[in-house]
Amino acid sequence: MKCRVITNKQLNPRYYKLTVLAKEIADQAQPGQFVMLQVNSGFDPLLRRPFAIHRWWDGGEIEILYQIAGKGTRLLSQLCAGAVVDILGPLGKGFSLPLTGVRPxxxxxxxxxxxxxxxxxxxxxxxxxxxxxxxxxxxxxxxxxxxxxxxxxxxxxxxxxxxxxxxxxxxxxxxxxxxxxxxxxxxxxxxxxxxxxxxxxxxxxxxxxxxxxxxxLEAAMACGVGACQGCVVKTQAEHADFKFQRVCCEGPVFEAEKVIW
Amino acid sequence: MPPQLNVNIAGIKLKNPVLAASGTFGYGEEYSRWLDLNQLGGIVVKGLSLNPHQGNPPPRIVETPAGMLNAIGLENVGLKVFLEEKLPFLTRFDTAVIINIWGKEVADYVTIAKELDSVREIAGLELNVSCPNIKKGGISFGTNPDLLMELVQAVRSQLTRLPLIVKLSPNVTDIVAIAIAAEKSGADALSLINTLIGMAIDVKTRRPRLANITGGLSGPAIHPIAVRMVWQVAQAVKLPIIGLGGIMNSSDALEFIIAGARAVAVGTANFITPQTSIEILNGLRQYLVEQKIEDVNELVGSLAV
Missing domain, CATH: 3.40.50.80 (Nucleotide-binding domain of ferredoxin-NADP reductase (FNR) module)
Structure with missing residues (x-):
């Protein structure tokens, strides 16, 4: 969906905070889920970039924390308030909250x-x-x-x-x-x-x-929705030495003991 | 009157010429949240093998200028799980289901083709010939006319119902010779092109960016090569052609049709914008209206030279 940039604030030389209006995403987001953001409509960079959803509000704003890591995030850092970005989400399986057994x-x-x-x-x-x-x-x-x-x-x-x-x-x-x-x-x-x-x-x-x-977990992703199978991680399997699971669908949150590091 | 968009690929009736390309659309269900699958002319399902296949270790993908390299390694659930768990979902939609099949030797292809031939919900088979033939020292089936002919004949002779589409590899000296070999050996249609083999290196670590070292290049970077190959092949064979390679918008799709493709398949663009196929279809319709062309078939191979 097309989302309007509200603010794109530099926190320090390397990190930024982007706030956009994305009501549908804010309405559905769960902790640990992510979005795929298209930094511009050109062909370079070609693919969307995955970002964890950092905060969201009832009014429909969502916030992303990002680091300048390459071409895509550099372009992202240049977006001003009012610019439009295309965002797909919320995606993936977030954290599971154990509701009993309160401990620190x-x-x-x-x-x-x-x-x-x-x-x-x-x-x-x-x-x-x-x-x-x-x-x-x-x-x-x-x-x-x-x-x-x-x-x-x-x-x-x-x-x-x-x-x-x-x-x-x-x-x-x-x-x-x-x-x-x-x-x-x-x-x-x-x-x-x-x-x-x-x-x-x-x-x-x-x-x-x-x-x-x-x-x-973090992984390079093409689609973010489970179709390309590009973002797999090796995990424990019942009847085999291992299996590949998609960070975008079965994750990004995994039980640490299931991951083969 | 709205323009006529039906096309016929060797007996596969498509309500429009826009397909989702194999390997870029999963089993359809992954994208059903993002677009109405009923609007697609057809879906070419991710490469299916007789037995489940785990694929390559990560990293499996890397972005390159205007493209991406992938070395997924044909990970798939295998025939049994596909028929039991994946196909029933796909058949809920009014769209042609084409199955891309692959194997490590001719017998693998023959077995899976035979099994699928009797599945009523399937409209056609697409033969992935870019895999190495383990019986012939790992040479890819699609790079040698003799190996290709042997494979196509063997599979074709087992089919009683399903049209056979052969998906050509661009990693050859002369794609026309391969296309002719496919036609002679009984292919009903051709799709082209598969990905181009490429490579990317992390100069800091001097390591390949893909665990598999090399991978298949897709995306807009390969579009002009694909258009050229479709045009060359269309001159040389009578078979209907599905054109693919780097289609990002309706203009890219139109180039293939004008070059001689009767249908097109959208691949990498699905990853970026899941609704790309629908946008292409709308653009195609608008173009036909503007150009006062009543039937998309009139446009096929209409290149003015």
Whole structure:
């Protein structure tokens, strides 16, 4: 659907926040779902780009957090308020909310991976699965600029712990350095999104401490709707060594223990 | 009077000449949320093999200028699951269902063709000849006229009901020679072109961008090559032709028809805009009205040279 850009705000040299009016998408969106956005109608770049839905409102606005990663996102960053973009969505299977067994939940974000975790925190709180102080966000990145949306989590009343690889913000180190001691104290369900290497390390920690973990994966996609089978990930299969599942349909959120890393 | 859009591809009656191309439209159901499948002339289902096939490891796709490379590796659910779980959905729609079939040796093709020949809901078969023939050292069936003739004859002789469309590979020295071989060996129609083999490299890591190293190039980048090949083949054979390769809009589709294609198939464009086929159909209708052409068939092969 054609959507009007409301704002396209630069957060820091690498990251942007795009808000568009997309009522149908806002009405249906679930935490962890994504959209396929066409940055322009030309042939280069040709394909749509997948983005997690970061926030949405009853009025029909949806928000996307993005990083300048290449040609497509560079063009996207040049769009001004009033421009029209074509967006397909909401797509994919988001996070599954366990409604019973209230425990503290840990949300683990690697830089831009924070995007789908905000609506998850909002949903957990609004559906009264947890109170805000039962959720902790662990946000990691290379440097201070990679730590995003901390304010939004703070506004929800969620506890936030930060680390950066260069020590420019929060503790110096990897997000798994924050996660390991917490799991050691009290194994808690983990919801994670970030680079594959980080997710793999998070999945390994959760396996070690025997706690459930859902990961939101990223993959190059052509269609986003399950037709091209381009975005597959290797997962456990019952009667075979493995199977391929589509990140766009069976995911992007998978149980970490099912993924063959 | 609105222009007449029915076309006939070797007995397959299409209510309009716009098909969804194999491998770009899944089993139809993936796109039913986004467009009315009843409006399509037909759907060519993702390449089907006798047994389920897992396909290639990821990464399977990479974007290139005005195109994309894919090396999905023909992942599919296999004949049994297709007939039980996928075909019943497709048959709810008023659109021709064509099955693209493939195998690793002639016997594979023959078996699946025979099974599908008796399935009433299917309108035709499309033979994917771009796969390697494991009995002949992995040479693709579609690149050697003798191998192709052997395959087409073997499959054709098993069919009592279904028209056989042979989908030609562009990765050959002379596509006309291959088209003639297909015609001689009993093909009822031709579709062209399949993807062009390409490759992309990540210069930072010096690794190929696809796990399979090479992949098939599709998208608007290949359209002029496909139009040229359809035009050449249309001069050389009498068989009806389905033209495809990089169609993004109705003008792209019209080029194929004018070059000699009786129908067209939309591929990669489905990924970008699921409604592309409907937009193309509308554009086609409008063109015929503007050009005062009553029947789309009059346009087929009407290139003025």
């Amino acid at each position: 939940f840990l949300l683990v974000a690697g830089s831009i991976g924070v995007a789908p975790l905000l609506p998850l925190a909002q949903d957990l709180i609004s559906k009264q699965v947890l109170t805000p102080n039962q959720i902790t966000l662990l946000a990691g990145g290379k440097s201070q600029a990679d730590i995003l949306a901390v304010q939004e989590f703070g506004d929800l009343g969620v506890r936030v712990k930060i680390c950066t690889e260069d020590g420019s913000f929060g503790q110096k180190g990897l997000v798994t350095d924050l996660l390991a001691p917490l799991l050691q104290t009290a194994p808690s369900p983990v919801f994670a999104c970030g680079p594959t290497g980080m997710l793999k390390a998070v999945a390994e920690l959760c396996r070690q401490y025997q706690t459930p973990c859902q990961v939101s």
